[in-house]
Amino acid sequence: MLLNRDSIYYFYEGSIDWENIINQNEEYLSIIYKTTNDVVNVNIEWMDSIRVKDKIVAKNKKQLKLLVYESSKTICIFSSSESHIAFAIAQLNNYFQISIQKVKLFELYQNFFIKSLVKNTFKLTSLDIFRASAESFINISVQEIKQHELLTVLTNQTKALVILHEDKDIYFVIDSNSIVSFFDTEESLGIYDVCKRIVKDIV
Numbered sequence: 700m701l702l703n704r705d706s707i708y709y710f711y712e713g714s715i716d717w718e719n720i721i722n723q724n725e726e727y728l729s730i731i732y733k734t735t736n737d738v739v740n741v742n743i744e745w746m747d748s749i750r751v752k753d754k755i756v757a758k759n760k761k762q763l764k765l766l767v768y769e770s771s772k773t774i775c776i777f778s779s780s781e782s783h784i785a786f787a788i789a790q791l792n793n794y795f796q797i798s799i800q801k802v803k804l805f806e807l808y809q810n811f812f813i814k815s816l817v818k819n820t821f822k823l824t825s826l827d828i829f830r831a832s833a834e835s836f837i838n839i840s841v842q843e844i845k846q847h848e849l850l851t852v853l854t855n856q857t858k859a860l861v862i863l864h865e866d867k868d869i870y871f872v873i874d875s876n877s878i879v880s881f882f883d884t885e886e887s888l889g890i891y892d893v894c895k896r897i898v899k900d901i902v
Contacts, residue, residue, distance in 0.1 A: 703763065703764070703777045703778050703779055704777075704880055704881045704882070704883060704885075704890075705777065705778065705779040705878050705879070705880050705881075706775050706777045706778075706878070706879045706881075706894070707775070707776050707778075707784060707801065707877065707878055707879070708773060708774070708775050708776075708801070708802040708804055708877070708879070708897065708898075708901065709773070709774045709775075709776065709788075709799045709800060709801055709802060710772055710773055710774075710799070710800050710802055711774055711791075711797045711798065711799045711800075712797060712800075713795060713796050713797035713798060714795070715739075715767065715769065715791075715795045715797065716795065717732060717734075717739065719794060719795070720732070720794050727745055727746045728743075728744070728745045728746075728790070729742075729743070729744040729745070730742070730743050730790065737768075737769070737770060738766055738767065738768055738891075738895070739765075739766070739767035739769060740764070740765075740766060741764065741765040741766075741767060742762065742763075742764055742765075743762065743763055743764075743765070743786075743787055743790060744760060744761065744762040745760075745761050745762075745786065746759070746760060746761070747759045747760075747761050761783060761786075763776065763777060763778045763780075763783050763784075763787055764776075764777045765777070765787060766891070766894055768895075768898050771898050771899075771901075771902040772902075773802070773898050773902060774799070775894050775897075775898075776788075779878075801877065802877065802901055803877055804873050804877040804879065804901065805860070805873050805874065805875050805876070805877045806877075807900070807901060808821075808823075808860055808862070808873055809853055809854065809857070809860070811900070812853065812860070813849075813850055813853055813854070817865075818900065819896070819900065820864055820865050820866045820867075820896060821862050821863070821864060821865075821896065821900075822862065822863045822865050823841055823860060823861075824840065824861050824862065824863050824870070825838050825839060825840045825841060825861040826838070826839055826841065826844075826852065826856075826857045826859070826860060826861065827857065827858050827859035827860075827861070827872075828852060828856040828857050828858060829856060829858055836858060838861065857875075858874060858875050859872050859873065859874040860872065860873045860874075864889075864892070864893050864896065866892075867889050867892050867893065869881070869885055869889045869890070869892075869893055870882060870885075871885075871893055879893075879894075879897070881893070
């Protein structure tokens with residue numbers, strides 16, 4: 700089960716020895732992992748203290764999910780919170796000697812779709828663009844954009860790409876911050892298929 704429908708991808712260098720973290724369960728931190736079909740599913744839970752005047756008045760349970768593709772040295776973190784993502788990365792750095800770099804997915808798929816509106820099983824269907832004259836965002840189908848204007852629109856005005864995984868009939872969005880977002884109606888297994896396809900594209 701997914702806890703969040705937003706995800707960010709990272710490359711990592713170094714090796715992860717999961718034997719060093721087998722069912723890590725401390726008072727404030729729990730890291731549980733399971734390997735399925737060459738993908739390591741990691742769940743991280745921790746307690747976040749709420750302080751008032753330097754006194755702990757409550758503790759909130761936080762959690763997020765990671766997918767680790769070891770063969771391609773890629774990590775997908777599901778979260779919409781920058782602080783949660785930073786915490787997860789800090790824990791990985793704490794237990795393993797690895798370096799992590801964010802994947803610029805937005806730029807990557809921009810370049811893919813400039814050449815063709817279809818990349819393997821991914822099809823660009825529409826764009827979220829910013830209209831300065833109206834100071835607002837609009838969604839426009841790529842079919843409404845003239846071919847000779849597509850390059851300019853994609854590179855200068857687009858803030859998000861709306862993509863269809865044709866084999867699975869799943870829509871998802873990649874915004875200009877390289878955050879991949881899925882709709883609430885999508886099932887976890889379908890989302891995992893999209894994530895796996897993205898990893899194949901970027902390595």
